[in-house]
Amino acid sequence: MWWESRPSKAENAQLVGLAGSQSVLLPNGQTPTKRICVIGAGPAGLAMLKAISQTLYFKTGSWNIIAYESRSKVGGVWFPAQPMDDPPLTPLYDSLTTNLPHPVMGYTEYLFPPSTPLFPAAATVQTYLESYASHFNLLPLIRFNTSVINATWSKSHWRVTISTDETLEFDHLVVANGHYRLPRMPDIPGLEHWITARKAFHSAWYRKPHDFGLKVLVVGAGPSGRDIATEMRTHARTVIHSVTGGVSQGDEHFKTRGTPLHFHDDGRVLFEGDVVEEGVDQCILATGFQMDFPFFNDDVIKTGEVPPHPPLPPDLYNSRYHIFPLAKYLFPLQRHYPASSVAFMTLLFRVAPFPVAEAQARAIIRAFADPSSLDLEQEGEAVLSRSQKLASEGASAPLQMSKSWLRLDEAEQWAYRDELFAYAAESGDCPSFKVRDWEKEMYAAKDLLREAWVDLEKKGGSREWVDGVGENGVQEWVDMMYRLVRHARGEERAKCER
Numbered sequence: 001m002w003w004e005s006r007p008s009k010a011e012n013a014q015l016v017g018l019a020g021s022q023s024v025l026l027p028n029g030q031t032p033t034k035r036i037c038v039i040g041a042g043p044a045g046l047a048m049l050k051a052i053s054q055t056l057y058f059k060t061g062s063w064n065i066i067a068y069e070s071r072s073k074v075g076g077v078w079f080p081a082q083p084m085d086d087p088p089l090t091p092l093y094d095s096l097t098t099n100l101p102h103p104v105m106g107y108t109e110y111l112f113p114p115s116t117p118l119f120p121a122a123a124t125v126q127t128y129l130e131s132y133a134s135h136f137n138l139l140p141l142i143r144f145n146t147s148v149i150n151a152t153w154s155k156s157h158w159r160v161t162i163s164t165d166e167t168l169e170f171d172h173l174v175v176a177n178g179h180y181r182l183p184r185m186p187d188i189p190g191l192e193h194w195i196t197a198r199k200a201f202h203s204a205w206y207r208k209p210h211d212f213g214l215k216v217l218v219v220g221a222g223p224s225g226r227d228i229a230t231e232m233r234t235h236a237r238t239v240i241h242s243v244t245g246g247v248s249q250g251d252e253h254f255k256t257r258g259t260p261l262h263f264h265d266d267g268r269v270l271f272e273g274d275v276v277e278e279g280v281d282q283c284i285l286a287t288g289f290q291m292d293f294p295f296f297n298d299d300v301i302k303t304g305e306v307p308p309h310p311p312l313p314p315d316l317y318n319s320r321y322h323i324f325p326l327a328k329y330l331f332p333l334q335r336h337y338p339a340s341s342v343a344f345m346t347l348l349f350r351v352a353p354f355p356v357a358e359a360q361a362r363a364i365i366r367a368f369a370d371p372s373s374l375d376l377e378q379e380g381e382a383v384l385s386r387s388q389k390l391a392s393e394g395a396s397a398p399l400q401m402s403k404s405w406l407r408l409d410e411a412e413q414w415a416y417r418d419e420l421f422a423y424a425a426e427s428g429d430c431p432s433f434k435v436r437d438w439e440k441e442m443y444a445a446k447d448l449l450r451e452a453w454v455d456l457e458k459k460g461g462s463r464e465w466v467d468g469v470g471e472n473g474v475q476e477w478v479d480m481m482y483r484l485v486r487h488a489r490g491e492e493r494a495k496c497e498r
Helices: 009-016 043-053 122-135 191-196 223-232 353-369 376-392 398-405 410-425 437-444 446-459 462-466 474-497
Strands: 034-039 063-068 148-154 157-162 167-170 172-175 200-202 215-219 238-242 254-257 260-263 269-271 275-277 282-285 342-344
Touching: 034 043, 034 148, 034 157, 034 167, 043 063, 043 122, 043 353, 157 172, 191 200, 191 260, 215 223, 223 238, 254 275, 342 353, 353 410, 376 398, 410 437, 437 446, 437 474, 446 462, 446 474, 462 474
Parallel strands: 034 063, 034 172, 172 342, 200 282, 215 238, 215 282, 238 254
Antiparallel strands: 148 157, 157 167, 260 269, 269 275
């Protein structure tokens, strides 16, 4: 395999400069400095900055780190903006709230403030991220209103060109630019004409319900698709919600349909099952986003379908649905630059995002400090094993494989976080953390909790549930969530008995 020619541990130690807690001197007697560039100051970039800023490497000046953020504040997707750009800077719509309870969603090392609504609004999350950056003194490490235009590997370092026309050199890159920017537009006959005629648009441009006509079609079964379909019921006479594999049902006010197959110029839409809806006035496409790294050329990552494997390809690929192949869902297994020289953060879907970023940050520090700690052969075998597993579960077609690759089930999510912390702890520089049982249980109960919380808000009783909660630590939030689960299940039983 191509990675068998990797440097020896001794050679890596000299390249690293700092292996474990021991300082390694280069031939000139100087202690080397690692220069680390973080692309983006959203939740993942902030977790990376915080983790590195607390290391001895950073405190002694052995490592330098800077994050480039294209916008004027931290927060990434949570920092609101009107949809003036193409594509919009963020798809954040006005009514968005978290779909996870914040004790599960937030950073494990920094709680949301006491009395925060259990499923907070986006503005509350943005304030929380700004507070996190301020509390851990991360703002001096961020250069705002500055974009990374190009990054390419040059023999022993990354050459990074930023929007001020400066070109700088770094030993490592952390890619944390997010994956909710470039809309994914489905390839459906007739849809392009609807978009040109402004009868269809992607949900990235959606902010709040308007009078889009009497009959509105919302395509997509993800969180935004569900939210928008629900909101539009207050403004349209008929809302059609299109979901993959959906069974046609509903009444004249709200209907569920399957996948759209053809958009006709006269307002008709053909759905799977040979179902036709006439007189559709507007279509909102909540169809997701593409992986996009506009600062990388083909010599870093190729865009296109992943070649058949095994063996693993010698290049890194962006299928627009996933990045392949990555060790630990982080480090690129390819032949053009060291796997440990760059890390792609928080690509995983449907996980508790901020805690995953914390775990990944710790693993990245270990790999940056000691590249030999990455067993590339073993990691390659793990990638191939996942391919085989997904194929055995029915995802053998390239497109289906790409769509499934970054989606972990609950057990895999918790094991992944534990494995990253265990890997990081092997260095002796940080303790090993385990996902707590209550996190797993409350994640599993997230839909029940959210339904109960929304019901409390409608009845005006939500405030008393959280008033003062959290003033004495996270256990108060844990107790409150278990109480709400019991409350929700009790009400369900009462309904059944009636």
